[in-house]
Amino acid sequence: MPAWLKNAVFYEIYPQSFNDTNKDGIGDIQGIIDKLDYVKSLGCNALWINPIYDSPFKDAGYDVRDYKKVAPRYGTNEDLVRLFEEAHKKEIKVLLDLVPGHTSEEHEWFKKSCEYEPNEYYNRYIWTNGAFCGIGGHPYIGGEAERDGCYMLNFFKCQPALNYGVLNITEPWQLPVDHPDVLATREALKDIMRFWLDKGCDGFRVDMADSLVKEDDEVKSATGAIWTDIRGMMDKDYPDAALVSEWCNPQCALKYGFHADFYLDHHGNGLNVLFRDNETEGPDNSYFNKNCDEDPKRFLADYLPRYEGSKDYGYISFITCNHDTPRLTKTMDESELKIAYSFIFTMPGVPFLYYGDEIGMKYLDYVKTKEGGFQRTGSRSPMQWEKNAANYGFSGADADKLYIPVDKDENAPCVDTAEENPDSLIHTVRNIIAIRKEYEDLQADGSFSVAYAKEGKRPFIYKRGDLLVAVNPGLKEETVDRSELENADFIKGNLIYGIGSADIDDQRIVLGPQSFAIWE
Ligand code: NOJ
DSSP states (O other): OOGGGGGOOEEEEOGGGTOOSSSSSSOOHHHHHHTHHHHHHHTOOEEEEOOOEEOOOSSTTSSOSEEEEEOTTTOOHHHHHHHHHHHHHTTOEEEEEEOOSBOOTTSHHHHHHTSSSOOTTTTSBOBOSSTTOOOTTSOEEESSSSSSSEEEBSSSTTOBBBOOOBSSOOSTTOOOTTOHHHHHHHHHHHHHHHHHHHTTOOEEEETTTTOSSBTOOTTOHHHHHHHHHHHHHHHHHOTTOEEEESOSOHHHHHHHTOSEEEOOOOTTSHHHHHHOTTSSSSOOOOTTOTTSOOOTHHHHHHHHHHHHTTTTTOEEEOBSOOTTSOOGGGTOOHHHHHHHHHHHTTSSSOOEEETTGGGTOOOOTTSOOOTTOGGGGGGOOOOOOOTTSGGGGSOSSOGGGSSSOOOOOTTOOOHHHHHHOTTSHHHHHHHHHHHHHHOGGGSTTSOEEEEEEOTTOOOEEEEETTEEEEEEOSSSOEEEEGGGSSSOTTOOOOEEEEESOEEEOSSEEEEOTTEEEEEO
């Protein structure tokens, strides 16, 4: 386990939209380098950058054409190495995005794989043995290649699935997981990883990490075996590099070798009921909605088994949002976000802050889809740096040349005005991350247990090591009797962080409306 993960706080950068220095309307690597001090000022000490490789950008770069080449719109490979170096000088780690499950249909491997004559890449993708032989249970394309076969897709039409083999074979064209050609795919993946690790990157966020072996068993053991093998390579040759999975099943992902696994917004899961239980008709029942009566029990029912089942192996990663998910501002105001973020940054594991969430950037539901973003595009708009600059300081390009238009609201939050306002969200983000940095109990490995969570009751109180953390997301004052707390006798009640009014004495805890407190 890389030691630096213990107190890592990540900042996710969607490079298209972060900072454009060459005025083409799209962010670039130099733009990221220029903002490293800003990232550091938030307290973040690690970056995850969405794919920056050469791509036709039909899925915003998750359709990779050349894994070993930076897309010219972002700069060059040398620029990326410079980013690693500059970040390291500031003690910031950099994770790239690894897309192991599919390539672009324009990748050279795929073009070779489409050829009539068998060649080295013939089995690099999953092909049937006839243009009229489809694939049950998976999306596929037929009739596009000279080769007589249909190929499997992993996501969009532009993303053919790489071939890591099939566990439960039922068709003659399926290859077992130990076939030399599918082992070659795995080696090619390792080669890509080595290429960037050797250049100074600090690890990878792994896209659709559970998608490698097809017809895998319920716990994805064949896919897991590949990651265990890759973790072996990392432990041996890159022991300080980190692997973070997009899997959302830490009990599996961490046992197979990932250091951290994202807690993603999946309908009805623990993360979803905290923040986004508002996707269907009817009231918003998200726990952090100030206007509802929800208790934290539904969250805990989902989270605790994940946490207990994985804490000995690695970390769960809470996120403020990501490039696939509507920003929380879609339904939450700043007062709610302050409480929600304080919660996120005091949970165990390795948290991720999505660019712009620190100023409460809006989810822009009106922007036109860009590069396969569809409704995700609303969370990918240009970073708002300066209130009075053109395009909010994101880019010197004409507004109609921007990758995605900027927020058209005249009250759009910006970094400079947020900095000036002592009550703004950015200061809450800084303060809570600073407290996390100061107290080891709040970091990745600090123990976690529930001190108070009751049906129909708003407060949620939990222990992190020797600290007691109390949340009241609602608009009413709440009182909790000390006798109702589990194992919290030791708390003296020295407040180290607070939002709103929160008091503790020998008898009771009184949590004012929308309050958050951490006591020693
Ligand atoms: C998950 C990524 O986060 C998403 O943006 C992408 O479209 C799919 N995987 C396919 O790679």
